[in-house]
Amino acid sequence: MKNILILAFWFTSISVFSQKIDIALYFDQSVNSVVFSSVTGSYVIIADSNYFKISKNDVLMITCKGDSVLVKSLNDTLGLFYKVEINGIDKDNMFKLKPSDPSLDARTYDDNLQISSRFRKLLIVNNINIEKYLSGVVEAEGGPKSPIEYYKSQAVICRTYTFQNIERHTFEGFNLCDGVHCQAYKGKSIQNPEIITATFETAGKVIIDTSKTLITATFHSNCGGITEGSENVWIKSMPYLISKKDDYCIYQRNAKWEKTIPAEKWKAYLERYGAQIPAENYSELFKWNPNGRQMNYTYENIKIPLKDIRYDWKLRSAFFSIVPSGDNIILNGRGYGHGVGLCQEGAMKMAEKGINFEEIIKYYYYNVMIIPIDSIMPETSLINNKHTSE
Ligand SMILES: [Zn+2]
Ligand SMILES: [Zn+2]
Known part of the structure; x- marks a missing residue:
């Protein structure tokens, strides 16, 4: 029985490792022109029905020209094409990309690249092994210096x-974009080799709820000691995103914040909601000391959703008390972010204490299971490869 399980896991791992995903790069930046250079491995170009080999050290300049892309190498113009694929043919292939118009930071990517014109800008797509992509996401979303079990929890969340x-972007010809709209992805994970190890050691693992559906695995920097229920932030109540006490994060970097606001500005703000406030000696009236997280700030019969206050005053969180101080009020805040789901700084502390990633995940998401993705989604249904096989 044990051997069968090991074999099943082995096949699972192989199928997950072989899957590729299409990620649109520099998606928020409207790039007109990029410079491609290979870093390791060997690359070939398939441009419409033409085939070119790229010699080592060669550099390609790719520019949008109307509905086509112009490709030049160092000493040659390769031509004008609708679609250019630059595919790695060695075991490990890595390239560097540097947008030149506009000029943006160069980044390093694994695997393949596909470029075409979309709305007169370059559509730059990284066709990449899912786990390699995820290690880049974990670095961008999770920061560079943490214990490995924390990175494993972040990898499972980002994979979910x-x-x-x-x-999400199927109709545009790729799976996800690299901006905050989907998940931040700034190329290959380079700052900490443990990020790649953590991602590959959890390969294929995702989080499901009791109805065997992938969960909405939200996370934030620090919950301030109590996580938030999803219904208080996004209206929809999720059985696994419920408020819970968290002692792991309360001494971490983003556990507390403070903001001083002139009492007269706070008065004017409340009056916009219809509050009746005396003309003088009013700052004491704004004192507010809620017991735990609340949905609303209350002033007499006025209720203002705390998530609106957070947005209006650009606060780090919607979790604070108010102490009057002369002509000012002081907001004593806790945490950083919306507070729903996994608290990153709490998860880091748990990992430091030797708690493993499965326990970390189950601490922040109520009543969930961690399973291999292909036990709920057959591989063939996973990836949109339509535009790679056109
Ligand atoms: Zn997106
Ligand atoms: Zn926390």
């Missing part, structure tokens, strides 16, 4: 998001 949103 990836599969849940795999069709």
